[in-house]
Amino acid sequence: MNYTFKMIRRVAGKNIKSLYLPIVLSCLDALLHMGMFSAMVLTIIELIGGIFTVQKLTLYSVILVLLFLVRAILFSVNYTQVQYRGADISAQQRLALGDHIRSLNLGYFNKNSIGRLMSTLTTDITDFEQVLTHSLASLIKVLFFSALALLFAFMVSWQYGLIATVLILIAFPLMRLSGAMSQKYGGRQRASVSRVISRIVEYINGIRTFKLYNMTGEKFQRLDDSFTSLKKDSVKLELSIMPFSISFSFVTSLILPAALILAPALYQSGAIDTQRMIALLMIGVSLSSMMATLGSLYPELKYLGKAAENILQTRQEAPLPYREEAAQLSFFDVIFSHVDFAYEMGVPVLRDVSFSVKPGTTTALVGPSGSGKTTIISLISRFWDVSKGSVTIGGCDIREQSPDVLTGKMAIVFQDVYLLHDTIANNIRVGKPGASMEEIIAVAKAAQCHEFISALPDGYDTVVGEGGNTLSGGEKQRISIARALIKDAPIVLLDETTSSLDADNEKEIHRALDALMKDKTVIVIAHRLNTIIGADQILVLDKGIISERGNHKELLAQNGWYARMISEQTKAREWSIA
Numbered sequence: 001m002n003y004t005f006k007m008i009r010r011v012a013g014k015n016i017k018s019l020y021l022p023i024v025l026s027c028l029d030a031l032l033h034m035g036m037f038s039a040m041v042l043t044i045i046e047l048i049g050g051i052f053t054v055q056k057l058t059l060y061s062v063i064l065v066l067l068f069l070v071r072a073i074l075f076s077v078n079y080t081q082v083q084y085r086g087a088d089i090s091a092q093q094r095l096a097l098g099d100h101i102r103s104l105n106l107g108y109f110n111k112n113s114i115g116r117l118m119s120t121l122t123t124d125i126t127d128f129e130q131v132l133t134h135s136l137a138s139l140i141k142v143l144f145f146s147a148l149a150l151l152f153a154f155m156v157s158w159q160y161g162l163i164a165t166v167l168i169l170i171a172f173p174l175m176r177l178s179g180a181m182s183q184k185y186g187g188r189q190r191a192s193v194s195r196v197i198s199r200i201v202e203y204i205n206g207i208r209t210f211k212l213y214n215m216t217g218e219k220f221q222r223l224d225d226s227f228t229s230l231k232k233d234s235v236k237l238e239l240s241i242m243p244f245s246i247s248f249s250f251v252t253s254l255i256l257p258a259a260l261i262l263a264p265a266l267y268q269s270g271a272i273d274t275q276r277m278i279a280l281l282m283i284g285v286s287l288s289s290m291m292a293t294l295g296s297l298y299p300e301l302k303y304l305g306k307a308a309e310n311i312l313q314t315r316q317e318a319p320l321p322y323r324e325e326a327a328q329l330s331f332f333d334v335i336f337s338h339v340d341f342a343y344e345m346g347v348p349v350l351r352d353v354s355f356s357v358k359p360g361t362t363t364a365l366v367g368p369s370g371s372g373k374t375t376i377i378s379l380i381s382r383f384w385d386v387s388k389g390s391v392t393i394g395g396c397d398i399r400e401q402s403p404d405v406l407t408g409k410m411a412i413v414f415q416d417v418y419l420l421h422d423t424i425a426n427n428i429r430v431g432k433p434g435a436s437m438e439e440i441i442a443v444a445k446a447a448q449c450h451e452f453i454s455a456l457p458d459g460y461d462t463v464v465g466e467g468g469n470t471l472s473g474g475e476k477q478r479i480s481i482a483r484a485l486i487k488d489a490p491i492v493l494l495d496e497t498t499s500s501l502d503a504d505n506e507k508e509i510h511r512a513l514d515a516l517m518k519d520k521t522v523i524v525i526a527h528r529l530n531t532i533i534g535a536d537q538i539l540v541l542d543k544g545i546i547s548e549r550g551n552h553k554e555l556l557a558q559n560g561w562y563a564r565m566i567s568e569q570t571k572a573r574e575w576s577i578a
């Protein structure tokens with residue numbers, strides 16, 4: 001239990017204070033519960049003793065009603081406070097985790113499935129809130145009440161107190177075992193839940209492909225398998241806890257028969273009077289019912305405590321390091337010096353890459369698929385850090401810069417445009433939060449998308465589907481260029497996408513890109529070589545090495561890969577025109 005408490009304390013941090021009120025109120029409730037219990041015992045004792053009067057009946061009734069009212073008030077105060085604090089804690093935890101996840105190296109997302117992250121941000125945090133606001137307080141109340149009941153048992157009859165203590169001591173290891181099982185198999189079941197979430201996300205994202213290949217329904221085996229394994233792990237969890245829970249319940253349920261046998265025996269031997277006998281029986285009933293609650297609460301708390309462990313694991317992931325007092329970026333050349341990089345140890349992706357890009361110039365990256373072009377862009381934006389060598393901007397090593405500051409200086413247009421499920425205006429505004437409508441329309445015009453946006457029934461207020469599903473590829477692309485334009489960042493990183501567009505769209509996108517690239521430090525991944533003929537510098541990558549460099553003319557003169565590709569693409573164009 002110590003471990004679970006430690007985990008909860010570490011995750012809760014200063015939120016641990018939220019526990020104080022529910023715990024104090026729960027203990028108070030346990031005391032009042034005990035008061036009601038005593039009033040009932042007295043009533044029964046007096047009824048049996050034949051000394052019950054109307055005055056006493058009135059007195060006990062008033063006491064019981066008052067205690068009931070106070071408990072009801074306490075309960076509603078506690079309940080509303082707990083709901084309020086619980087929602088607050090969840091929101092804080094989610095925001096803090098979201099912030100933390102944003103600061104992590106992209107390598108973290110390679111190692112961890114989306115399902116694991118989603119279940120940490122949803123189920124784990126909700127479960128943690130449940131621990132903090134309900135389960136722990138309930139556990140403490142049960143323990144407090146049981147301790148009081150046991151104390152009374154000793155006061156009424158030390159023999160019964162001793163028997164009840166021995167039974168509880170025998171039952172405790174069983175309870176701990178049920179908790180250990182809950183922790184072990186609960187962890188596996190939680191991992192299964194993560195896998196199911198991953199598969200569902202995969203299924204929804206790929207629904208078009210799955211339909212095309214008739215892989216929907218029962219045929220999407222990976223989804224089915226994840227459901228089956230979740231079912232198995234859930235059953236295993238229940239079955240692993242059950243023997244210990246049942247044994248615990250069996251041993252603790254003996255507390256009541258022990259009272260039923262011992263109380264009359266002690267009474268007959270003259271060791272206790274009628275009142276004590278009745279009190280003993282009532283204590284037996286309460287104690288065994290408290291133990292039954294404890295038997296289910298303890299493994300539940302252990303299961304929920306696992307959520308704290310998952311949250312902590314994510315929080316302990318080290319963010320990208322940077323120096324708080326790093327020099328401010330004011331000059332925006334980009335220099336790669338002898339850069340080596342590998343996503344996985346022993347699999348080099350870039351080797352000894354050196355080049356520089358001056359402000360106001362354009363450098364194009366070309367080369368076969370998998371040669372490392374996107375990786376170069378990812379290193380400039382610090383999605384990853386180099387393994388060897390350095391990348392500097394304005395003379396500063398980018399590893400000293402906070403990722404937020406760095407990406408603030410960059411406008412990035414990816415091949416796969418992601419638009420939020422929001423209005424077109426807000427999607428453009430992502431580039432400059434708080435931008436006015438005039439600014440948005442100005443950049444939309446420059447990005448050649450004002451016309452088609454204005455033609456939509458709701459214009460800039462049109463809500464696009466998540467990922468931008470309701471727009472064409474070219475339209476999404478131009479909106480993403482408008483978003484980059486409004487950011488007006490000094491460095492522009494482009495993954496050019498004209499290959500899948502028709503001629504009109506391509507022309508429009510090029511006009512939009514010209515506006516975006518004007519006077520900036522531009523690095524562009526080019527798939528169609530005819531689009532980069534005017535670039536100041538062209539770097540040809542081959543298996544992570546720069547194999548050719550120069551401008552269009554110089555590379556043609558080198559008569560290497562670039563010259564060959566230009567001639568092939570020219571031939572292909574001639575054929576398509578013919």
Ligand SMILES: Nc1ncnc2c1ncn2[C@@H]1O[C@H](COP(=O)(O)OP(=O)(O)OP(=O)(O)O)[C@@H](O)[C@H]1O
Nearest residue numbers: 110343344349367368369370371372373374375376
């Ligand atoms: N996140 C990743 N984890 C592991 N390996 C990766 C990752 N991203 C890319 N790679 C590998 O690194 C190599 C370079 O990939 P990169 O995407 O930089 O190539 P590229 O030249 O941009 O290719 P393309 O033109 O097809 O987009 C490839 O072998 C690729 O499989």
